[in-house]
Amino acid sequence: MKILVTGGAGFIGSAVIRHIIQNTQDSVVNLDKLTYAGNLESLVSVVDSDRYAFEQVDICDRAELDRVFAKHQPDAVMHLAAESHVDRSITGPAEFIQTNIVGTYTLLEAAREYWNTLGDDSKSAFRFHHISTDEVYGDLPHPDEQEGNGLDQELPLFTEQTSYAPSSPYSASKASSDHLVRAWLRTYGFPAIVTNCSNNYGPYHFPEKLIPLVILNALEGKPLPIYGKGDQIRDWLYVEDHARALYKVVTEGKVGETYNIGGHNEKQNIEVVQTICHILDAMVPKVTSYAEQITYVADRPGHDRRYAIDATKMSAELNWTPEETFETGLCKTVQWYLDNKEWCDNVQDGSYQRERLGTLAEQTEKGANI
Template structure:
């Protein structure tokens, strides 16, 4: 197959590209605007492959999307491009509306136009896979409740509301136009190449520098944690085995309170990096509770039985094995995250933009 991946320089998108290049014979077209969280260095291990190509394109730019479709003739679209940080959406929701709603609409229309022009066999095989989040469901009330594919939507933040909107658009294009779509909603991802504003890499890097470890409220918010490489396998499974028009929830079976996640990271750093910054006795002493986020959801948890039964996918990593791999990766890849923190990856990205 030739797979067009939007947002392929992001955290999950780059994991999908690495998985496909390293484990299949499929070809990849990475379409990414290269916003602040887009980092081509996350693809350094695969970017020299003859089966990989890159297009710096904004998904809101219809003429450029048409050019990419006509040039590359993809068999599958995997739509991961999105603004995804809840705090940023609360501070400035406009870009979330533009990218996640208008961008998805524009991509759907470009995909529909391309799909409509295909010969019968290629048209029947084409797939549009929209990758979304469990945050569209809001939060859960009972301690035993789980998000299923039938859970009503109740988004709490501008981010989750924009993703819910994009999900609805994708379903409407399936119902109204017959575009062969698939939707997945995942739980919280973690693992290598995660942008340092997110909880787990932020805690690791702050601890290494002896900085406070900020935890919202009392830290009792519960999330289901999914190792990003498990998610990449699941997404590839959906495009190769999933049924058109279906939604699949993808979770890691790892429900943890945020404070317990931070404590686990502190314990792993005690094991791997016992020599701490000056004045620090224990990494856990750096934990600092801060004012809670507005509208903060209390608990997310995924029921992933559908993808397990229908498509035979289960996560390989437990919370313990995935967290160990994640901490070890950050300790072994200081050059990657240092270039993110000091902005040099971004300055080089701007250089790429200037050459277009």
């Protein structure tokens, strides 16, 4: 197969491309705009492969998309290109609407026009795999809201049938893109598949996200900021496990289906940060524990309290389960950041220095300057 991967220079997209080039015989066309979060250094291990090609293209640019489809003639599309940071969406929602909604529409139309030119066999085999997030579902009941409390209680999980109830501009824009993909499936018979995943972590993660932010701040002696009480719960999925799952879906998944992909690792944010501190205490010991750098800051506006994925369908129908536990995956992640300081310095490039984004005060100030 030849697979067109949008957003292939991003965190999850680059993991998908590395997986495909290193573990299959398929070819990849990486289509990426190269925004702040896109970094071709994440693909140095595969860039010399004759099965890899790169196109710097914005998914909102229809003419360029048409050119790419005509030139490369892909057998499938894996659509990962998206603005994805919740805090940034609070400060500047317009980019999320443009990329995640308008961009997905533009890509769908370019892909559909290309699909309609294919012969019967190629048309039947073509797949459009849209990669989304569990945040479209809103949030789930938190243990604190249940009688008796405790994470050991049986609490509901997100399933493929869970209704959408997005809370942030980011998740609302992703929910909209999901609806567009399903509408193209229903109206035009376009061969689409949707996946919704839990929080990813691992190597090559842009340091505005919790885990890389904490690792890098800890090493530099900076505060480790915890929103609110740090009791928000997320299901953590190692990015390379996610890449394997996504390849399973695009090659073996059924058209019209949705698959939830999760790591079976529900952790409170404070637990995640404390675990990173314990790992660093062992790997890079200093006089005091890194946990002493933990600081509590005002919570994010509209912060969802709990996400958790039921990945039973992925396991039962596509024979996929995560290989990494949270502990093994987090140790690998910390070690990667210790070994790749140059990548971390280059990806930040002076435009972002791990400052907090997404406060309402920042949004108000930005609005006053427009």
